[in-house]
Amino acid sequence: MTDQTIIAVVAMAGAALTMALGAIGAAIGESRIGAAAIDALARQPDEASSITRTLFVSLAMVESTAIFCLVIALILLFANPFTVVVGQ
């Protein structure tokens, strides 16, 4: 195996691992937020607009960790600083 092959294999495995672990964390966090929001909605239906707004903001903030993982995975795959781009 050449160096470039090893780098490509490690980058792909790293991207897959990054995405998998990042998705687990974000999924657990978002499910907890959703459960808490439904609980709060059932207790206080009058506060629905305020709860929904907070719900969306916190969902997006938690999801951003998964998005960071996605960006890292894409950097590893498509913009890896250690791979030599053939043909340029």
Place this chain on the structure above:
Amino acid sequence: MNLRIFGDPILFQLGPVPVTETMVTSTAVTLVLIGLAVLMRHFVRSRAEHWLAVLAFLVVESFDNLVEEIIGQRHAVVATLSGSLFLFIAFCNIAGQLPGVHPATGSLATTSALAAVVFLSVPIAGIGANGWWGYFQHYFRPNPLLLPLHMISELSRTLALAVRLFGNIMSGHLVVGLLVALAGFLVPTPLMALDLLIGLLQAYIFAILSTVYIGAAISAGEE
């Protein structure tokens, strides 16, 4: 298949400046927004019962209420800033749904510029509200040992603002592109609908978070 993640194709050279696709799209969105604003101002002045004038009142009123709910006072400057951020980002995201258009917010350069605007307006708002001493004092509270943590938090939240918007919009566009290449016509339609929702949501979150940061800086001296 048009998959673009990082980088930006240069369309033409304007003198020494290379003009990229993102610059063209964001300028077009800005021009559309300015045109809408001028049109709305005309209707607000001449015919206040026209639906465009009503829409203008509604939008401005909702931004004012949002800022008042978050920072606890009516603040025209902050409402203008976060409202402009929301409208620009929302229009950029929705423009990405047009065929052939790559959303301007799907480029890390645009989102970094927007995050830099927020990063710079936080100390400006804080110093304007509390004075130099009152604002920079909050870096040393509750303990001077926390100064590095304060600085890291300001930098990391700016980075998070930029990367969150970029990642969401770029990945939405990427998924649609992949599905078009793999499955073809009409299959990515539900994901495009999701993209519309995510685009508006991310614009909303960007505006809310910048309002929260600026509001925290404004109330920094009141402890």
